[in-house]
Structures are given as structure tokens and as C-alpha cells.
Amino acid sequence: MSTLPGHGAGRRIARVLIDSPLPQLDRLFDYALPEELGEAAPGVRVRVPLRTAGRVVDGYIVELGEERDGSRPLSDVDSIVSPVPVLPARLHRLARRAADRAAGSASDILRLAIPKRQVRVEKSWRPPTSSPRPETDAVRRADDIISAYDGLRDVLATGGRAAVEAIPLQQDDHPGWALLMASAAALQLAQGRSSVLVVPDHRDEDLLMAALATLLSDDAVVRHDARQTNPDRYRAFLRTLSDVPCVVVGNRSAVYSPVHAGLVAIWDDGDPLLAEPLAPYVHARDAALLRQEDELGALLLVAHARSTDAARLVANGWLSEITATRRVTPQVRLSTPQELERAATRRVPSSAFATARAATSEGPVLVQVARPGFAPTLVCAGCRAPARCVHCGGPLGAARRGAVPVCGWCGRSANSWRCAHCSSDQVRLASSGTERTADELGRAFPGVRVIVSDGTHPVQRVDARPALVVATRGAEPLASGGYRAVILLDGVRMLQAPELRIAEACLRWWTNAAALAAPGAPVHLVGVDGPVARALATWSQAAYARTELEARLPLRMPPTVRVAQIEGRPASVRTALDALSSAGLPADAVLGPLPVGTEGRVRALARFGYAEGRRVAETLRAVVIADAAQGRRGRDRHRVSLSVHLDILEPEL
Structure with a gap:
């Protein structure tokens, strides 16, 4: 249906995208546009009747047209909410393409893009008349x-x-x-x-x-x-x-x-x-x-x-x-073999300590740590087993030295804790957060101010005066003139996270922290060796990404392939997998399904090439719509029985 500037002898038609999370409503619906509503432009908000639900819902006019034959039964647009066209054609195209690629609904995309209407703002708004060009x-x-x-x-x-x-x-x-x-x-x-x-x-x-x-x-x-x-x-x-x-x-x-x-x-x-x-x-x-x-x-x-x-x-x-026409790289220093051997007993090696001592006489020094807080996790002092909450099984941590352990999940205090393995009632610190590190460095560097920056204590900038800035990854403040030294701690702990992209993520964290150093300032990566450490030391992150990509190719892991996560009731997931098989996806491309949660749901992963993306997305979207429509007629009409997530970052069954 073409967009027309006006109307003639026929009936005016509006094609409306309904704002609804229901996948079966993710298409354009035709409505008659009554004369008493006056002129309407594509992109405006409207209210339209939804006969299947017996109510009036919100939507957007995507197209306007004219129908010569008025015999087709159509509902009328109930009202035009606002004359402002908040859905330009280019935004609708983008939302439609993004939703189709992800086997989702365009209205879900538009809910992120278009804020709720503010009547007073809309009535008082005056669009700019001149272009603000730079000087x-x-x-x-x-x-x-x-x-x-x-x-x-x-x-x-x-x-x-x-x-x-x-x-x-x-x-x-x-x-x-x-x-x-x-x-x-x-x-x-x-x-x-x-x-x-x-x-x-x-x-x-x-x-x-x-x-x-x-x-x-x-x-x-x-x-x-x-x-x-x-x-x-x-x-x-x-x-x-x-x-x-x-x-x-x-x-x-x-x-x-x-x-x-x-x-x-x-x-x-x-x-x-x-x-x-x-x-x-x-x-x-x-x-x-x-x-x-x-x-x-x-x-x-x-x-x-x-x-x-x-x-x-x-x-x-x-x-x-x-890349830059003139290469600029920080001076990254790795731990020596002797320091690597002593890494388990000495958190800050003597070389990094000496560097921090010298740098704090000139300006701020950044110390990056893995976690916030004082001691994020505790272990049994007798057998070194992780200290767990007796109520929910969550990890126990300490807010400060000598404090009663507290569960990180349920928040309960563990006043009378005993180890389930050896019955010991003593715990010891298993890791150091920002506050414990700041406490230790404050005693080692008397007279030097210590600044903590993490999610609880965010700091955006620090001045050029001497200071020790202890920050979690991603929360490092910007220092005036750059940091005189950067110490990257807990690297081994960061790399031990059970994630596919953890080495790539660590390199990104360390690189962004190293980039905050002043020209010529030393950067110490403590306790880490191997390819990711060498990539930081040689500032060859692009080459490391290529190597990582090549290593994932024979394993068929993202981003060399796309991965769809399918979760729901066993019958719904099996229907989706059968549909993918009928669409040509080989059996070895599917992992699972395996049980997930306690409600009888299962999860499966489907790996496919980028060239197959459209076919897979269309197949899964059709299954989701059919499953949702069947659920509306069944007993559990308000329960979503099948969900699809394409391009997941961390495949996990």
C-alpha cells in the first residue's frame, strides 16, 4: 500500500503497527481512517480496537493509503493520540530489520527507541530553525x-x-x-x-x-x-x-x-x-x-x-x-619468572611496589583489582573450602576486618557458622576487594592519600596530586595528566572466570586501564603470563583478536558462528528443533536440550552460519508465533512457554 499525501473518493486506510509484546501481533493491521479524525501523517500515535482482545490498544501509523473498494470489513481507528510523527520511516525500517534478524518483534525495539509521550513537553516544544554549525x-x-x-x-x-x-x-x-x-x-x-x-x-x-x-x-x-x-x-x-x-x-x-x-x-x-x-x-x-x-x-x-x-x-x-599514523604505546612490564613463582604468596611483587613508591612522589598511581568491597569471599581456615551460607548456599564475605561474615546472596549474617567439611568455626580471607587493598596499601604508604573507586564509591576524575587510586575494572577514574604508574592486580583471578570470552575481556580491561597512564609511565601486569599478557605488553590487541577468532573456528563457537538459545517447555523446544531440522540445520549443530531451573523447562543451543541467519530466524520466529497463539487458546494463556535469544555472548546450557 503506497503512502498518499491526500485522499480522493475512496476510503482512507491506515496500516498500523500495534504496540504489543505478543509475537502474533507483530505485523501491520489495516484500519479505516474516519473523516472526523482529520488529516493524519505516517508515524503518529493512534488508538485502535483489537477485536481478538476486545479492547483498544496503542499503535503507530506506518503507512497511509486509499482503498477504492470499500466492501472489505475494517475497524475504524479509534483516535489519534498525537499529531507528532514519532515513528519516521527510517526508524521503522531499522526496527523491522533488527527484529527480523533477532527473531523478535519490532514493537519491542520501538519501546527502547521511543519514550513515553509527555503532553506538556509536546505542546510547548518548538523545533530549532537554524543549524548549530561548529566554529x-x-x-x-x-x-x-x-x-x-x-x-x-x-x-x-x-x-x-x-x-x-x-x-x-x-x-x-x-x-x-x-x-x-x-x-x-x-x-x-x-x-x-x-x-x-x-x-x-x-x-x-x-x-x-x-x-x-x-x-x-x-x-x-x-x-x-x-x-x-x-x-x-x-x-x-x-x-x-x-x-x-x-x-x-x-x-x-x-x-x-x-x-x-x-x-x-x-x-x-x-x-x-x-x-x-x-x-x-x-x-x-x-x-x-x-x-x-x-x-x-x-x-x-x-x-x-x-x-x-x-x-x-x-x-x-x-x-x-x-590505526594511528604515529604509534603510541604504554610501557607494559610483565612479571619475571621468579615473581610468577611467588605470585601465590605475594600479591604485589617488589618491582611493582618500588614503582608505586617512586611514582607516588610525582602524582597519582592506579591500582586495578578484581572485586569491590573488603573481602568479597571467605574460606574455611581449616580445610580452605569455600565458606557458604547455611540458609541458601551463597558465598560468605566480610565488609571489613573482623566483621561478622555476611551472605552475598540472601544477606543473612553467619554468627555461628561451621564448616560442613571439617566443622571448623574459623574463616580466613580468600580474596581482597577494593577496600581491603586500600587498607593494606594505606599502611604501606603512610602519608599518601588513598582513593577507592568502584560501583559503591564511583569517582570520575582525580587531580594530579600524589595518591593511590584503588579501582575495580571499568571504574578507573581519569587522572589529570595521566597516572604516573598503573599496577594491574588479580589478573590470574580474573582469567579463572568460567566464560568463553574471559581472556578477551581481561585484555580489554587491562588495555583500557593502561591507556590511562601518562606518557612514559610504567604499567605492571602482575602474576600473568601467556598470550594475553604478551598481547598487552606488545600492544598487539588486534593480532590477539585474530588469533582468538582462529582458535574458535574449529570449535564452532561465537563469533565464528551465530548461536540461538531456545528455552521453554520440552514439547515447545522439541517443536522448534524439529522445525530447524526441517529447514536444513544439521543435527550436530544442536546442543541439548537440558533441564534448566525448577519449573520443568529445558534449554537448547543451535549453532548456524551467518549465511543461514535469515532462514533460522524466520523459522524460529514462526515457531514462537505458533506457540504463543496456541498458548492463548490453552489453559496457561498468560504464560510464555517458548523464548528465543539469538547471538548470545556466552553459550551456556
Whole structure:
């Protein structure tokens, strides 16, 4: 049905996408548009009757048309909620493609992209009339920063796609990656094009906003932030609907911002925070790739350590590689063989201790640890078995030295704990968190201030005065002028996590921390050897990602293949697996099903190539819709019996 600017003698028709989580309603429905509702534009919010449910529901007009033959029975649009077209055609196309790729519903995507309506904001809103272009000096500074990367200017000008290795340096107390993304957006804005800049968390968002403030005026930047109030978020969304270009900055859902983007840039695409935890679980990187195909703007994946997902895209030619014209690498020092032998008994080796002692006389020193708190886990002092809660089986930890152990799951105090293996009533500290490390270093460095930065005590920046900054991974503050030394502790503990991507994740954590060091400052990686340590020491993260990708290929593990997780009642999961088999998926591509939880549900994994993605997604989506429709007619009509999650980061049965 074509979109028509007006109407003639026939009946006006609106094709509506219903806002519903029910998979069987994920399609366009035809409704008659009564004359008394006046003119309506594609993209506006409407209320329409849903005869199967016997109620009126929300929706969006996707298309308008005219039907000459009015004999077809159609329900009328009940009302037009707002005249503002909040669903532009490009946003609907992106939502539809992203949902189809993930075997999900477009309305679930739009729920992330379109905030709830705020009537007062909408009535008082006045769209901008002039384009906020950057000043000449700002464009010149931005061009200088972009020129430090070989070939990046051409990628931005031609709408190319690239994986960019950010320079690990600070400039005027702004991280290099933030200045790079801000400069790329400023050059796009100077050409009259909008940009969408996506970062994993609020800390990165604040750093990027500060970098943008050095190049652009406040009215040129739109923040897309879950911390905003509903009116502020809706006001920002209305700004992105305007044809006047702007720069959108936000977390993962900002990738769906409805601007016509000349650039989409993502910082640190390997960060798991960029994976959407809500159905249909579309990663911001995948949505950005789909968006670039549609809008033909530039796409940049900026990082210090390349993810294996980006490495796969580089290997198959989908992304080009962009590196700095002048290589800048931190001075990483690994533990000696003697220090590796003593790693179990000495947490901070003498070389790292001496480096920290010398560096604290000049400025701040960063100490990265694995966990927050005082002692996150305890063990039996007699047999060294993990200390577990007698009520729920959760791990026991201590909030401070000498404190009563507390369960990390249920929060109960273990006043009269006894070991189930040896009956000992004594516990010992099994690991050190930020607070215990700060306590120990504070005694070892008298007179030096100690700063703790973790999820409970977030610190964004520290000044250039001497200090020991103890931070968990990802919570490291930015230091004025850079850290005079960086000590990376608990590396072995980090690598022991039972995850497929743990080595890749550790390299990313350590690389991002090392990038905070001042030029020439030493970086100590304590107690770790092997390929991942050598990759950090030689600053060859891209090569490590390629090697990791090659190692996963014969194992058929992501991202060399795509993996679908299918969970539900045994009969529903078996129906889905039979449908995949009928669609041509070989039997050895399926793992499971195995029981999960206590409600009789099972889970299976299906591995498939990227070329088979559309067929697999369509097959699974059809099964989900059929299962949901059957459930609506059955006894458990309000219970979801089958769920599908494509492209899971950590395959787990």
C-alpha cells in the first residue's frame, strides 16, 4: 500500500503497527481512517480496537493509503493520540530489520527507541530553525585530531565502515578516544550531517560530553540518557525528530535515535553493557551495522582492544582497519619468572611496589583489582573450602576486618557458622576487594592519600596530586595528566572466570586501564603470563583478536558462528528443533536440550552460519508465533512457554 499525501473518493486506510509484546501481533493491521479524525501523517500515535482482545490498544501509523473498494470489513481507528510523527520511516525500517534478524518483534525495539509521550513537553516544544554549525577553529582542531589516523578522513567522507584503534593518550584531560569521536561528529556537523555516538555506560557518556563541549555548542548535542527525567528524555527525542542536524550521545538504545545519521560511532564494542538485556536482545553493534546499510553513513567501531566480533568483520572485509599514523604505546612490564613463582604468596611483587613508591612522589598511581568491597569471599581456615551460607548456599564475605561474615546472596549474617567439611568455626580471607587493598596499601604508604573507586564509591576524575587510586575494572577514574604508574592486580583471578570470552575481556580491561597512564609511565601486569599478557605488553590487541577468532573456528563457537538459545517447555523446544531440522540445520549443530531451573523447562543451543541467519530466524520466529497463539487458546494463556535469544555472548546450557 503506497503512502498518499491526500485522499480522493475512496476510503482512507491506515496500516498500523500495534504496540504489543505478543509475537502474533507483530505485523501491520489495516484500519479505516474516519473523516472526523482529520488529516493524519505516517508515524503518529493512534488508538485502535483489537477485536481478538476486545479492547483498544496503542499503535503507530506506518503507512497511509486509499482503498477504492470499500466492501472489505475494517475497524475504524479509534483516535489519534498525537499529531507528532514519532515513528519516521527510517526508524521503522531499522526496527523491522533488527527484529527480523533477532527473531523478535519490532514493537519491542520501538519501546527502547521511543519514550513515553509527555503532553506538556509536546505542546510547548518548538523545533530549532537554524543549524548549530561548529566554529572554524573547532573544525580545524577536529581535523587535526582526525588526521592522526591514517585513512579516517576518507572513511568519514565516503560513508565507509572501519574498526579504529584509538590512541592511548590524553589531551587537555580528555581521553583520546573521546576526542576522536567528538572530532568525527564535529566534522560531520560542519557538513550538515547528524551523528550518533554510542558508549557503554554513564561514565563514558560524561567523558564524551566533556570532549564534545570543547568543539560544539550545547544546542548541537542531544543526550540520550536513562538517568534523565521523562520530560527531558522526551524533549531530547523530539529534538532528534527535527531535520536540523545534531549530535546524539547515549547508551546502547541511542543507536535507534531517529536522526538521519551521517555517522554512527560506538566506543568499546566488546563491552557487554552494549548487549541489550531485553527481548529481542539486539546488540548495539548489530543495530549499527543494519543502520549503516540503510542510511549509507559512516560507521566507526572505536576501541583500544579489538573485540573478536570486530575482528571477524575486519577479516571478511566488512570493516577496514584504521590505526594511528604515529604509534603510541604504554610501557607494559610483565612479571619475571621468579615473581610468577611467588605470585601465590605475594600479591604485589617488589618491582611493582618500588614503582608505586617512586611514582607516588610525582602524582597519582592506579591500582586495578578484581572485586569491590573488603573481602568479597571467605574460606574455611581449616580445610580452605569455600565458606557458604547455611540458609541458601551463597558465598560468605566480610565488609571489613573482623566483621561478622555476611551472605552475598540472601544477606543473612553467619554468627555461628561451621564448616560442613571439617566443622571448623574459623574463616580466613580468600580474596581482597577494593577496600581491603586500600587498607593494606594505606599502611604501606603512610602519608599518601588513598582513593577507592568502584560501583559503591564511583569517582570520575582525580587531580594530579600524589595518591593511590584503588579501582575495580571499568571504574578507573581519569587522572589529570595521566597516572604516573598503573599496577594491574588479580589478573590470574580474573582469567579463572568460567566464560568463553574471559581472556578477551581481561585484555580489554587491562588495555583500557593502561591507556590511562601518562606518557612514559610504567604499567605492571602482575602474576600473568601467556598470550594475553604478551598481547598487552606488545600492544598487539588486534593480532590477539585474530588469533582468538582462529582458535574458535574449529570449535564452532561465537563469533565464528551465530548461536540461538531456545528455552521453554520440552514439547515447545522439541517443536522448534524439529522445525530447524526441517529447514536444513544439521543435527550436530544442536546442543541439548537440558533441564534448566525448577519449573520443568529445558534449554537448547543451535549453532548456524551467518549465511543461514535469515532462514533460522524466520523459522524460529514462526515457531514462537505458533506457540504463543496456541498458548492463548490453552489453559496457561498468560504464560510464555517458548523464548528465543539469538547471538548470545556466552553459550551456556
